[in-house]
Amino acid sequence: MSDHLVSENLGAVPDIRGLPHKRNAPAMSSPSTFDRGPITTQSQDPETVQDTPRGVARYHLHVDALQGALEAELEAAWVPGLTIFLERLTSRDHIPDMPSNTEIDGFLKQYKGYSMKKLKWDKVPSKPKREDSALYNPLTTHINVILRHFERGTRAAVGTYAKEMPHVHYVHQTALKMKPDITLMGYGPYLAQNQAIPDPPRYTHCLAPIEVRYEDAVQWNQDRLQLAVYARECLVQQPNRNFVYGVLLTEKRLLLFQFDRAGALFSPWINFHTNARMFIKIILALSTAYSDKLGFDMRIYWDGSTRYFKSDAPAPKIYSIHDPYKPFRRHTIHGRGTTCWLLYDDDTRKKCVLKFAWRTKDREPEYVFLDMIRQENEKRKKMPGQNPIPGVGTVIDYGDSAEVSKLRFNLPMREEGGRDVPERIYYWTLQPYYGQPLEKAPSVSQSLRAFYDILQGGFELWKLGILHRDISTRNMLFNPDPNAEPGQRGFLIDFDMAKNLNSTASIAGNDLRTGTRLFQSIKVLEGVGNHDYLDDLESSFWAYTWIACTSESPGVPRDRIPRELIDWDSPNLSTAIRSKRRFLLCPTSYCLVSSKMGEHVQHMVALLALFFQEKALPRIARIQTENRAVDVDPFMQAYIAKLAPKIGLHVDATHDATQTLDVEAKEWFDVVIRTVGLIITEEEASRRALSPVPDNLVSAQDEDRSGLVLKPPGPGEQQMLEEKKQQCETTTQDPMNFQKDLASKLPDTGNGGNSKKRVLSPQRSPSVRVTVAHPAKKAKQV
Template sequence: MTSHTIHDEQTTPVPRSRASQSSQSPSASHCDTLPYSLTGPLPHPPFTPKHDRNGGSQSTHDNVAIVKNSPSVSAPLRLGAPPSTPRASAQPLPCVATPGHASSQDSEHTFTKIGHIQQAVQCELANSWVEEEGKAFQAHLEAIIDTKYPDLDAKIQSWLNGYEDYSNAKAWTCIPSNARKEDRLYEPIVQVMNDILTEFQPPDQEKERARAAIDTHKKPFVHNNPNPADATATDETADETNDTDETDSTDTTDATASTGQTTLNSSPDITTFGNGPAATGKSYTIAYAFALNVWEIKLRLSEKLSQNDRDQVAVYAREIFIQQPNRRFVYTPLLSKRELRVIRFDRAGCYYTHKINYHEQAKFFVKLVLLVASFDEELIGYDTTVYWANEKRFLSMCAPVTYHSGTQDWKANSTEMLFDLEDRPMFSRHTIRSRGTVCWSASYGGNTYIIKDYWRADGREIEADFLKELVGVRGVGQMFAFENDRESIKEARGFNDESDMHSDSTTRTTVLGRSFMRIVVHRHGSTLEQAHSPLVLLRAIRDIVLGHRESFLERGILHRDISFNNLLLSAKLEHGAGVIIDWDMARRLIDLLSGTSTTGDARTGTRAFQSVKVLLGSPQLGHHDHMDDLESIFYVLYYILYGYDTAGRRLPDEKLGRIAKWENLSTEPGLLAESKGFFIQNDDSQELTRFDGPYSQPLCDLTEGLQKFFRPRIALANGSVGARRRTTFPPYQATQAKIDYENFLDHIDLAITKIESLPPSTPLPSPIPFSLHGFPSPPSPGKRVHDDNDDATGDSPHSPSTKRPRRGTSASDPSTPTRRSTVPINSSPLRPPPRASTSYGGDETRSERRMTITSDNDDPFQSHPVSVAPAPVRVARQRVAPYMSDATRETFGSDRATPRNIYGNQHQRPPS
């Protein structure tokens, strides 16, 4: 027989010198190559995203040079215009508690069996399964391969005519039609697939990247495996582990590792393996990390896709996404004796075909085998801008504009930038249907960055647009470059931009599309629990609040997703001692006030740190506002002070107290709001654990003061909802917002002043060492992880013998006395002596607070003198009272020269 090879001139990419990058002309830039062009050999890198040359929507304040580029894209993979924002609603947008749908994220569950993962992905993917209309998906798949290889039909027909295992009666004769067990189907199907791959293999120079279909139904694939090359089970072990024919391959025996942790395995029936620059930097082994796609074999396929089949293949797809962080989508076809069904998983959910008779449609079957094992890694589902070369990982990017700190402006760019990456991402989302966030630690031009890839839901505003407007804001992570709308899921599935995707559920729910985004931000430090002293922690919180205030009051942007992982210590002090990152859920104040909503606004933060008002989720409480974010910052601070030991390690679950309830995502939002409201309204008796000795009392006073700060607002929120409404929650007022920020900062400043006034003491235990590359990420709230260094009681070996104070009095036990530190604290107003380096004088207002560094040492984690503005001297000041409507004035009292907070008048400012 004549061999029908497919010529694919794609070559392995290699790093380029910086000189060659800078010498590229704009016309030669990969920014100008045709995205998703499948009409011939693809250049390096083969996956060229669609660029928004305008850098997203432009504000009137942006002075950005624009590079025009309007490529025409051949059908069927047409990439259209960015999604538009829905029209504004008539009413102000209410707070709605997260999550909008369930999640299979590891940190939100304890998976001890594969069945647990199946249940989680079933909930996660609910109402996101889309069935093709007519033969739309089939035609789209054929068009992809036909566009790539236009003369393939004739070659396939010629091969089928001479293939001994295919008859003119339109049947693969080697596949038994009378099989009563699945195990009779594995070998013949694998043989046909490998015959196809061998026949249409690229030229000899590509054979080191040969693809192969392998029967893996008895080979356990380890889940969440960081070292796949070391975890391949032998055939003997695999046979013992999963010696069954008819049970689902995911229901394998769960082995227990020597560490005592449960190791989960699953076994796809047939797996296509291969390597390549985007897939792997080494030869493949039997592991999800090297799986191009998986095939699930059934004796017969139901007319409608069954729930069991959905759950089974979803587990495989989820694990491929986890172990291959640069995957954009995954194919997991179902195959029976006569029929097949193509299933595609991506970040919007799942898209699948009707049943297809692959005996009668043999050419389609051949094309499908070639597509899911293509040597063009873009067609398989990889983001080929992330690739391996010489056993190192790189990321290539051609941003439309880049920020130049020297000139403090954005400049047009047409040069490909090549970033050096760590081998594994520093963070990746372990889900299917989600933003699919992946964060890479990267270096370029002598600087370190974090590159964040994520899938933005259609209708949400672009994060890069916010970050462009927040350039230069102290306390906000700064962006260097970005690429918007690199790919559209809707159009990658073959849908028109104007058409909707509807789920196959009885409700025909509209499934949101998503667009692939990339931003590059300057690398910062670890999360706040790694602060080596209370002063470092409080100064970081202070700068974060200042950055939040400027972003909201001066730039009109509200973050709305304050959480433990989004507040970081700063590696560059010019950015502040602490910074806020991750603005992809932010909203503009003008939209919140006008009631403009966007699809997907149901997610407004991380559950453990959401405010009581957001958790209540009542339209009677109005939109998300600055106080919701400040309350979230308080919960992060409390989580650190009462949920970590003196070495910066998370406490065991049994010692977390109320924090464990906050982390429990099975708790209903209403019950969680009740729990947090009870905590705010009552004195706290939980033990402060992060810092010991003389630091404990000022920190206890701080958290107690912030509880009292939020108390009136919580009471108002609780009294404004339900059938027994007693009052009306006050609307947002700009003047009141300024007062709220000042009062919150007063508490932080007073705590800083108290700690600065303490006599020198024994140095604190060093936290976990910080490194700009690969610092140990603490478990996200909700993740049940214990530190192996903790003893049986969970106490830190570094814990001093001094008993830590408990805060306040237990509301459930009024007899519990308030415990105070034995360390003497100056009871008089604490004011440090004047310093020449203090950043403001007596005449300067708090809106001008800034931190001045008095040392040349730029390491914020070393002990060096830092002059921080103390709490202001309490002097009489005239302040403008906020405007109040007649109804509000009747409820809260008349305007005053010295204003009364609209939330109430108790404990809004710390005592001097």
């Protein structure tokens, strides 16, 4: 939410003790439903770091749906913190501005709103029959008295039960509430640009949401999920925040939550009347002037109208943040919590991307892979005729910052059911700015050329022993420079889920379904075998096909997603698998590609769909059959594995690529890359025939490429296409029935010495006949 839309202050006097001077950061304390509406663009700024796509426009238009999503997200992540959680949170060792017990007791003795004799806060009803102002107002008053007495000048409790607090995405009024009953608000350089408490209130200034219930109305699961809704919105609207405290309060008791990237930690109930000292300590801890104790990353801060990042290196450098209201961020609590900012280096006058994320402790950090790429590129610089790895980003700087266990005071990370919650580590990387997501490419030519470089980069990565495992539309970028050299026109980024094939440690574990559901391969969705290079290739196909089918024209999204693609993102695995199988097997699926994306993109989608029909689908059936046979008797399986080398038998139960290189991988990468290259050649040849093309878009290699003979549908065939399409929507065909027919229809691998000409035509489809003329030698780079 843009802070410049927030109205001015309520008259509070800003506390300027910790405000930064120009270009100098403040001193830091030690860190411790499915309602599928139209697709809307998040920003028209071509240099905005794009927000994360949460599946198929799943913005949870109803709070009810959001609460259900959070229930699934936080399953097995609720950790009881016991009384020691409150003791460590409120200790003076943790909160430097926490007053002593003597000071707190002195306040209680002189404050007329608390009875030392009755051990009770004044005017809080003993037995309320409903939740209304009679319950909310005295609680709000007592909290504000505490804040004023202990000089929390930039903090205030606001009764938000009768006010609107907008969410980033509009939510309809439902039985569930969109804002807390009471909100502990604040301001400062680490929260928002507006240095005052806004009226009406906004989540940009929320320090801690407080949900109020009367005792007889407490519903444990629903109430904690309601607090989770508020905490999530704080993390969304405060993108430099890593955890949020929330309070569940009744007329008698209080319970505290900490929502962070490992889930939620919660305290036991305490009676805030009889334990008034602890109540005051909790309020003061949640209103401390030390913003890092409230979860804010103090390396990100406001100074006037500009937001800055100050590195924590021994010789810190300060960068200004471009478009500070629109960073990339994930709309979740539990998980990686990835946030990216576009920075501007005043010294070099270049842009770079700052990324923060939380990885599980047993996963190799992203910067390890980026550093491998950087070292390989440095080697290649010293070798004549060698170019950098094409289509892959690298890293400028990186580091680790914190661990969830430290933020939780080293308490046991064990959830309610007794299972351990994985540790997460906060890290950051600084990378060059490469461009916008591929879906923003303004021309078919730029889009295809970027895709070509990204595929080549994937092959080079695999030769290095790196699998990306999370290829998606937002992880594929295009270079907006039309003069970019081959290898620099598109980039694959985000190695959070990458795996080092040469490291046994990184392969261990049950990690079957990695990546973004929308673009996962069918094999990954099926959960068979390990994620391998063909899965990455298939994810590339799904990602580019998604762009082609959801774009009205290059760089312009359609108003709505084609219904045939909606279930790719289904939370039901069987539905997602069936939808993607249907797309591959339907001979007219390519017709979903927008006409303004061009017939050549349609042909490419048809060709690649044929490839994955032949290579991916039969392999799944083979792996499942072999796994069933092997799983019958594990003792026999071990015996066969021991005996096999002696008799020269190769045993591979999954046929996955876990070695650095093999012939099959080179062949399959070559087929896919060469197919895209041929489409590029034909697309640009077609454009040259229509109008002159700038020389910088046509390379000498293009002239040397063999062409495609493309035959569009003839007269009267459009009705037949629609009939075939309707058949595909209701019928899923067995991929094994296609093996014999498809074998002769895919591009020749080019390994043989003879030139071949094959006609590729989707089975029973009158829509397209693509004649591919293959040269005897391997094709040059496009």
